Amino acid sequence: MTDFIASAGVYLPILLKGVWLTIAVTLLSLGLATLLGLIWALFRTSGIRWLALATRIFVEFVRGVPILVVLFYIYFVMPEFGLDLTAFQAGVVGLALTYSCYIGETFRAGIEAVDKGQVEAAKSIGMKTPMMMRRVVLPQAFRIVVPPYANNMVMLLKDSSQVSVISVAELTMQGKMLASSTFDNMTVFTLVALLYLCLTIPLNFAMRRVEVAMGSAK
């Protein structure tokens, strides 16, 4: 145990560098995935047949491919089409693309769960679709969407470890490098796991608070 604490003191500063990168990758890809997810959801509920279908096909494709393959594709294949991204950028884009499809599906379900009578009431006072979405449908869909969105957020944080395969030096990658240079697998990966828990547990807790607050506001 004293060994563990002594080595932890040495490893932690190195691993913390990875933590910051994990946070950066997670936040950036979450922002991008949320924006894209909203766009996919609006396309899919637009009532414009070809747009809804094209989006659906795209979403099904991305959801059917492992994140690792998406990351490899963006990092190694896209340069051949002239899109040359750094590992960090490719990692963010790959995670964002994948999660935009999961998040988009939960947004779509949320929008579709809003009572059709709301749409009719909005239309009957002369609202056009964009305003109806903004002022009537989305605020109501938002409440429905918070729990699955929170879930996706935690999954994304954990899946950010996948970008280590294209050599982004986030927490998991730092752990792997540290372990292979010290051969102290037990201490290093225990620390890595604990650091992930330090991120996910407060996140879960915060989201539960938000859910409770929103539940009582209704």
Place this chain on the structure above:
Amino acid sequence: MIKLEDVHKSFGDHEVLKGVDAEIDKGQVVCLIGPSGSGKSTLLRCINGLETYQSGQISVDGERVDVASPRIHDIRTRVSMVFQRFNLFPHRTAIENVMEGPRYVLKQEQASARQKAEQLLVRVGLEDKLDAYPSALSGGQQQRVAIARALAMEPEAILFDEPTSALDPEMVGEVLQVMRALAEEHMTMLVVTHEILFAREVADSVLFLDGGRIVEEGPAGEVLRQPKNERTQDFLRRVTHPV
């Protein structure tokens, strides 16, 4: 003011409206009655441009109601609708519900929209519920907010789709009271209802819709007291003397 000429409407190959002709003049109160499934709601929804129709013509002030036209939004601001299940915006208070259209569709100033909304809520007897959310209101109160919301658009006509059918019996009266007052102020109204007493008392004329056709129409007294059509007689017997 509202005119329907040979309106046909189908859902897939199920024809719901089979050639409806009707005319509602300015200041008139017309009650639309008929058995469930006869197409009453569909007819109202077509007038408000919430449904398309396949042939014939619906016009408001001589302007064709066409869902595909960009003018549809303007027509909807001139003809308001009150729904069976109220359809208030649950995330907004009573006064915000009423202000929503004037403020954001008609782009009125916040202060004047609010003042007008307040007056309307006073008019429907809800002066003490301005800041209540719909979930905190009874059905009758919600429907009165919905009527105030419709009035806030200063419409030329209001369509009511069974405004009291979703209410507990003790709340029907307060909503009919508000509608009666509107009729006295010569609001143009097309009301789908099973409240035969209300129709007899308030309506100028009555349309009886059955199987997608208007099978009888005329002054309220005549149609409701001495219906000529057998189906009308049958229907009235059933709604006035429920078994």
